[in-house]
Amino acid sequence: MQFYLLGPLEARIAGQSIALGGINQRATLGLLLLNANQVVPTSQVIDALWGMHAPATSRKMVQNAASSLRRIIAEHGGSEQDTELLTRSPGYLLTVPRDAVDLYIFQRLSKEGRAALAAGAWASAARSLREALALWRGPALCDLAETGINWPELSALESARGAVAEDLYEAELCLGRHHDLVSALEPLVEAAPDRERLCGLLMLALYRCGRQREALTVYQRTRKVLRTEFGLEPGRDLQELEHKILNHDTSLVFDRSAAVTASGRRSSDPASPTAVREPAPAPESSAPPEPAVPYPMPAAAPAARPAAAAVDSPSALLSGPYRTERKWVSVLTARALLTSVDDPEQIDGALKAMTAAVMEEGERFGGVLQGRMGAQWWVLFGAPHTRENDPERATRAALALQDRFRQRGPGQPPAVSLRVAVATGEVMMTYGAPGDTRPSDVIGGVLDTCQRLLEEVPAGGVRVCEHTSRVTRDAFEYAGADEPVAERATPPGTQLSDGFRLSPFIGREAELETLCRLLRTIRSRRRPHLVTLLGEPGIGKSRLVHELAQYDAGLPESARWLVGRVSPFGCETPLGALSEMVRGLLGITDSDSAAATERTLADAVDRLTASPDERAVMLRRLRPLLGLEEDDPAPAGCSPEAKAESFAVWCKFLEEIAAEQPLVAVLEDLHLADDILLDFVGYLTDHVGAVPILVIATARPELLRERPHWGGGKRNATTLTLAPLTREESGLLLNELATRYRERERLPSPPPGSRCADPDGFGAALISQMGGNPLFAWEFIRMYHDCGRSGAPVVPAGPEHGHPPLPQSVYAVIAARLDRLAPEDKEVLYDAAVFGNKVWVDAVAALNKRAPGDVAASLRRLEHLELLRRIRDKSVPDGVAYVFRHELVLEVAYSHLPRAVRAAKHLRAAAWLESLPTHRADLLAVHYELAASASEDGSADNGRLSGHRARRIRRPAHPPLAMPV
Structure with a gap:
């Protein structure tokens, strides 16, 4: 785990940024990192976060922040990397390797650079100092400073940054890079004319550039500021430098065999307080001059942005940070x-x-x-x-x-x-x-x-x-x-959406029968069971649960149903879904007062247990779930004993409820749950007694990324993965949806020639677009008919018109899935989209300059994630190619690439195809044509060239890719 303080506070592992929580957690971590490997008293943390305005609960807030940070570090393998947050009287100790924090790397490089500067190794000094300054991404902890935090350590770091920059400029001057330095130094001296060392560096650089008058003007301005604001004259070194400039002292002229310092003294002058040695001849000193690094360093990026129209230079667009x-x-x-x-x-x-x-x-x-x-x-x-x-x-x-x-x-x-x-x-x-x-x-x-x-x-x-x-x-x-x-008073999802109501139940009969059988089994055998429904967004998990509830409602003795939803917004407690279920069990609403909630809970506990000791424990562990206490019901970092007691009480409570009536507990979106809730769900079905409880968890496949062995090896657990609908099922769904939507909205029949006119043709045109996802089918249906109702022309039929625009909701679902990919896999997927529906290892490797073995590994991972599908193709090397499982994934991935990058990649693809012993003219034409269309307006030289070459070969019928509406 790497920590970054020289700019916005960040923690990364394997190049991926880690979420650090809110302001209090980030500020606490920042302070502990500034004082890494030494104990920081709690009082110092409180003073740093709130100063004289610390709230009464500040100590508790610091404890919660430390607990959350300890959990984050533990989750990402901190202890394995010697990173650990410990409680040490009178506060906290963050142990972290010094090479894992950019601040300490900066200090090490600065020390090395200054040692080289003192030894006269100018190029080595410049290199180390430049690397040190390159670590800065903006002012230290600038995201915390933006909130009002103003610690003395931050001012000290800025001063250290300025001193290192001045050392770098001195090394650059000794290497003869005065022309590059002038433009870097002028704005700095303008902003801080009282910094004498900067002033001297600029004076010497200007003099060596033949700008004697401007060098003297800089001195006079600095002298005026010092006298006016501080009543001081410039220091001895600056005065002597001015005198030497006036007298055209030959010691100021740059000479590789006798470098001088900013004070104008030769290294052989024993009176110079910054005397330097003459640089020994070395291969590095004869290297081409490197540009000087300006100070302050840019907060975001170190160089000028590549021009968007530079399609004729793909390397300018496809390389760099x-x-x-x-x-x-x-x-x-x-x-x-x-x-x-x-x-x-x-x-x-x-x-x-x-x-x-x-x-x-x-x-x-x-x-x-x-x-x-x-x-x-x-x-x-x-x-x-x-x-x-x-x-x-x-x-x-x-x-x-x-x-x-x-x-x-x-x-x-x-x-x-x-x-x-x-x-x-x-x-x-x-x-x-x-x-x-x-x-x-x-x-x-x-x-x-x-x-x-x-x-x-x-x-x-x-x-x-x-x-x-x-x-x-x-x-x-x-x-x-x-x-x-x-x-809305009713949380999203508790009422059926329009698409939910209008969609027929198609293609999930086998999964529904499995759930119905399990519901009958828990009743007859009185034993708990956990069912996990996995599937991508919109695939039909909630609809399947709804159909099971309808089936249960028709039984002689229906079960009691509870629904808890894990918030996607991160603004609830980790156990918000469990809290929602307990409130539903007790009939408590948000409008109930604390006193009424307390009475309802007490009555329920009295009914469920007769033992006074059990009653007291149950009340103590249930009250936080209902918001009757400030403390979290099971905060991160709590003792294993407290966690075990909470789990046992909650399990006992649900067990007693289920003993009265069969219980179905539905947990929606479990992949968003915190570890504490996931642990409890796993605990529940293993430890609850012989009572009829069916726990149904709906989740996306990401759940298995966090818990690879979820449900594996458990006695009472079943996992159902919902696959996309078949083409036949998709056709039935599309036609039925279109008919029901037109009837409900009282829409006229679509005009002849449109895709909506013929139900069969309409379904056939969209089956590949919806990819077996019922949500996508609903969004496309609504988009088509809303388009016609608003008076705008509906999308005409026929493949020559290309694909329709994407509904924004469909685009967002796919884009969110792509953004969860690892960076290297995402890059490979984007390059695969450039090549089209079929791609192979050598093609992608040629496009992104990666090793074929790395590309092959990424393609296999994308296949495992069901974004690509492997096929046998004798026309490509090794006979293995990959196609997109869903053409919308291809379209969204391609749409994320800027046009200039698309053009550059198509030109690179075309150049690679032409380098092969044999190549297909149609593929070559596609890439040149798309490179031309991606050029900004087709008027650029490279755009005309690509278009001309494509037309010479053969202009293909290549439909435009869709964009969201």
Whole structure:
């Protein structure tokens, strides 16, 4: 595990960023890393986080933060890498290898560079110092500083960074790189004219460039600042340097055999306080000069961005540290107005507190604070990973922010008026490094849309764009077309969606019979059973559970059904789903007071147990689940004894309920659950007594990534994986859905010639698009008919018109799945999409310059994840090729590549095909044609060339790829 302090706080393992939690956890980790391998008192942590405004529960909050950090480190194998967070009186001790923290690597490289500088090894010194400065990605812990944290250690680090930069410039001067240094030093001296060493370095660089007058002007400006602001004259070294410039001292002229320092003294001058030795001849000193590194270092990326139109130079686009993608995101923009504050220091403090609030609410719902300007903030949802519900997450964060600032309490800034807008659309996102969680650049019209929308928002209001409004109406109450006012009283999913109601139950009869048989078995044999339903989003897991409930309702004695949903927003307790089930058992609603909840719980416990001791223990372990105590019911890091007691009590409680009536407990989206809930589900069916309990968990295949042996070896466990519907089942579903939707909406029959006109033709055209997923079928049906109802032309029939646009919900599901891939596998999938539906190892290896063995391993992993399918093909080497299991995966992967990158990759693919002893002209033409169409407007030279070559060979009929609508 690697930790990064020189910029935003990050922890990475194998290049992947690790989620560190909220502000308190991140600040605690940052402070412990600054003081790594030494005990930090709890009082020091409290003072660093809150200063004089520490809340009464601050010690408990620090304990919770430490427990969560300890769990994160343990989950990622911290102890195996000598990284461990220990409790040591009077506080905490974070043990971590020094080479695992960029700060300590910076200090080591700085020390090595200064030693080389003192020894006269200029090139070695410059190399070490440059590597040290390259570790900086922005001001140290800048994400924490943005929230108002201002620790003395951060100022000290910035000073150390500046001193190392000055050492580097001195080494660069000794190597004769004065021309490169002038442009780097001028803005720094302009910003800090009182730094005499910087001033001397710039004076010497200017003099060696033949700019004597400008060098003297720099001296006079620095002298004026020192005299005016501090009443001081420049130091002796700077005065002597000015004197030598005035007298054209020959010692200032650069000579490889006799380098001079910034003070203008030769290394042989024993009076020089910074005397240096003449550099010994070495091969490295004759190397071509390297560019000087400017200070401060850029926060995101070290060099200029490659031009988007440079298609004729693929290497400029396909190499370097940048990663650029086209993606759909939701953008939250908030602007504050402080109406009763005039003092700038008060405004500064208020805005820092609000920045912390915006960051906290954004992170709570999965967003990333992208930037702030004055009293306006931008939060991205969909960076770095797309989620299916990014518009809903952004809207929830917007409403939470308004609620937070309406309830003004102690510590809240006075008289805050907040306006919030949310918009969803496509952007270009660029990352400076593979593991970055925050893009360095975001470009797209959705930002302007969000800004325009913000201008129309009244004080205290929230507005969303048309698209965000359309996809979130199931989750929120809307006062107008674009004004969400509150979350719906009924949580999403408890009522059937339109697609759920209209879709016929097709293709899952065997799985339903298995569940019905298990339900009958737990009744007759009175024994528990765990069923896990696995499948991709929209494949029909919840529908299958619904059908089982309908079957159970028709039995003479129906079971008691409980449903708990694991929140996808990370804003509930780890046991929120269990809490929801207990509330449902006891009939407790959110409107019940704490006193009423307490009475209901006490009555239930009295009915279930007669022993006073058991009653006391059960109450103690159930009360936190109902929010009657502040402490978590089973916090991370609690003792094994406390965890075991909680599990035993909850198990006993459900057992007693099931003894009265058969119980079916449904846990939705278990793949999102915290370890504590997963542990309890596994514990329940192993330890509950002989009572009829059927536990049904719905989850995506990611569950097996976290728990590879889930359900394996358990006596009472079954796992059902829902496969896509067959082509015949998909056709039946599409035709029935189209008919029912038209009847419900009272839509006229589609016009002749459209895909909607003929049910059979309509189904055949979309079967490959839906890929056996019922949710995709519903979204395509709704898109087609809504398009026709709105007066816009429906998508015409015939393959020559290409594919229809993708519904945004379908695009988001697929994009979220791709974003969960490892970076190397994602790159291989993108390159496979460039080649089209069929690809093989040598083709991908030629496109991304990776070893064939690595590409083959990635292709096998993508096959295991059911994104690709292996086929036998004698026309390719080794006779093994891969095709996309779902053509929408190909389209979404291809759509993520910027057009310039697509063009560069197609040209590289074409060049590789032409280098083969034999090649297919049609494949070559496809790549040249797509390279031409991907060029910005077809007017570039490379665009004309590619198009001309494609037409000379043969212009293929290659349908355009779909984009979301």
